[in-house]
Amino acid sequence: MDINKVNSMDFGEFVDVFGNVIERCPLIAAAVWSQRPFSDLDDLEKHFFDFIDGLPQAGQEGILRCHPDLAGRELQQGTLTAESQREQSGAGLTSLDADERRRLSELNAQYRARFGFPFVLAARLSERSAVPRELARRLHCPPADELRTALGEVKKIGRLRLADLLGGDPAKL
Structure with missing residues (x-):
């Protein structure tokens, strides 16, 4: 387009x-x-x-609260948006084993309790094994820094989605 x-x-x-x-x-x-x-x-x-x-x-x-947990309840229930489904699938988050799902669920809960919004990561730019490491790392960030980081991830996701719609080059990330 x-x-x-x-x-x-x-x-x-x-x-x-x-x-x-x-x-x-x-x-x-x-x-x-x-x-x-x-x-x-x-x-x-x-x-x-x-x-x-x-x-x-x-x-x-x-805005951050509108995002689903990565590999969370919405994925399990099949209620992700089409875009999130593609992104999480592409990052391998739809094929986690039970231990990996449990670990992400625990980390997601800790993150949400600490910051009041879900962990947001541009899944398309991440490898499956890096997601829990990044989540664990960001759990220790100061809240103001984490808000900026999470909004930066929202923008990365938005940039990729716009590039998908308009045929642009997402490589400028």
């Missing part, structure tokens, strides 16, 4: 197409739509990320 097609979309179509660029946050796409026209993929991406950066901390934490 080219940027001219994006700029010509009506509100409903834009939200349908871009509503999950930021996991389960179609209101962000709705707000970004009003910023048309976009000059290119980078410009569109900038509007999504500027919206996130402009939110108060509570709003940013709310």
Whole structure:
């Protein structure tokens, strides 16, 4: 899809197409739509990320709470978004053995208890074995640092999803 097609979309179509660029946050796409026209993929991406950066901390934490736990309950129940399902599957998180699932579940619970939102990681950019190590490492980060790190991961995910939709190069990560 080219940027001219994006700029010509009506509100409903834009939200349908871009509503999950930021996991389960179609209101962000709705707000970004009003910023048309976009000059290119980078410009569109900038509007999504500027919206996130402009939110108060509570709003940013709310965005993080829209994300599922990696290899968590939503994966087991089959209720992940299509994008999250592809991303977690691509990282090998859909084929964990019982011990690996239990370990991730424990780490996810500890992380959520410490920070108040789920652990967010751009799974497509991670190897299966690295996920629990990174989760364990980030458990020890100061909360303000972890909020910034988690939002950075949201942006990586958003960048990849936009590149998927517009045929851009995600290698700029």
